[in-house]
Amino acid sequence: MIRQMSCNEVKALHYELLLKDILASAEKLPPFPDVVWKVMSLLRKTAPVQEIEQVIQYDPVITARVLMLSQSAFYGRKTRVSSLREAIFVLGNQKLMQVVLTSCASRFFQSRPSGSDGDERELWYHSVATAVTGETLARQLKHKKVLTIYTACLLHDIGKTVLNQYAKVYLHLRVTNPKLDGKGLISAERKTLGIDHQELGELIARRWQFPKEVVEAIGHHHNPLAVKHDADLAMLAYIADRIVNDMDKDHAETNPLDPEEDQVFAHWKLDGEDVEKLQNKIIDAMEGIQHFLNH
Numbered sequence: 001m002i003r004q005m006s007c008n009e010v011k012a013l014h015y016e017l018l019l020k021d022i023l024a025s026a027e028k029l030p031p032f033p034d035v036v037w038k039v040m041s042l043l044r045k046t047a048p049v050q051e052i053e054q055v056i057q058y059d060p061v062i063t064a065r066v067l068m069l070s071q072s073a074f075y076g077r078k079t080r081v082s083s084l085r086e087a088i089f090v091l092g093n094q095k096l097m098q099v100v101l102t103s104c105a106s107r108f109f110q111s112r113p114s115g116s117d118g119d120e121r122e123l124w125y126h127s128v129a130t131a132v133t134g135e136t137l138a139r140q141l142k143h144k145k146v147l148t149i150y151t152a153c154l155l156h157d158i159g160k161t162v163l164n165q166y167a168k169v170y171l172h173l174r175v176t177n178p179k180l181d182g183k184g185l186i187s188a189e190r191k192t193l194g195i196d197h198q199e200l201g202e203l204i205a206r207r208w209q210f211p212k213e214v215v216e217a218i219g220h221h222h223n224p225l226a227v228k229h230d231a232d233l234a235m236l237a238y239i240a241d242r243i244v245n246d247m248d249k250d251h252a253e254t255n256p257l258d259p260e261e262d263q264v265f266a267h268w269k270l271d272g273e274d275v276e277k278l279q280n281k282i283i284d285a286m287e288g289i290q291h292f293l294n295h
């Protein structure tokens with residue numbers, strides 16, 4: 001005899017299938033464009049500029065984005081750059097890597113069907129602002145791993161790009177819980193979807209073969225103190241994320257940032273004045289790359 005399933009059993013099965021589906025979607029994401037690893041290896045070998053140019057120009061979309069970004073004050077210079085070769089010269093190794101990384105990452109934030117479009121654009125803007133903040137912060141703190149911090153900050157919310165595909169369930173969660181942020185959002189995601197955007201992001205970054213410390217920072221950007229060995233990257237991603245969210249009026253109202261009361265900010269000796277100065281720098285930098293972000 002076939003037993004009828006209880007309401008709880010149906011719910012459990014629904015969540016099990018939903019989680020399976022979410023994990024399958026993460027698996028289906030295309031690989032991170034390997035132009036990043038190719039350029040990085042050429043730069044390490046101090047290869048001639050022609051070789052770097054050849055690798056980048058193979059991908060016209062990335063080439064166009066590299067050219068556009070190299071004309072922004074934050075990455076390059078404000079004057080016109082007329083060729084890819086000139087852009088490579090103007091940028092220098094570290095900025096070139098940031099520009100290539102950002103150009104490649106934009107694909108994953110701007111490829112969704114309409115409906116969640118506005119959300120995707122907002123998430124992309126937030127991700128770049130967090131990367132810009134992470135870099136500015138890393139330089140201010142004289143941290144050696146500027147590029148690694150930039151990378152972790154840029155991709156910290158990559159898990160949300162997959163969760164956004166479950167627009168109905170995910171948006172319902174966000175709309176019915178507008179005050180959710182940080183740890184609250186993480187536990188609500190786990191309850192509703194069976195997985196949170198940190199864990200999913202960690203999974204994606206590992207699949208894309210990013211360095212272990214980047215993977216770990218993505219997986220702990222809302223709870224950096226849970227990282228056992230060398231929590232620097234996760235802490236800086238957390239700080240950058242909080243600073244950027246604090247600039248967004250809705251976020252700031254629902255989850256105000258108080259650096260003096262925050263253990264992670266205290267660890268890096270960052271007070272309210274430091275945060276304000278950083279926010280002013282970020283506003284300037286973001287204005288300079290607005291044009292790129294809208295394409």
Ligand SMILES: [Fe+2]
Nearest residue numbers: 156157197221
């Ligand atoms: Fe997040």
Ligand SMILES: [Fe+2]
Nearest residue numbers: 126156157241
């Ligand atoms: Fe974030």
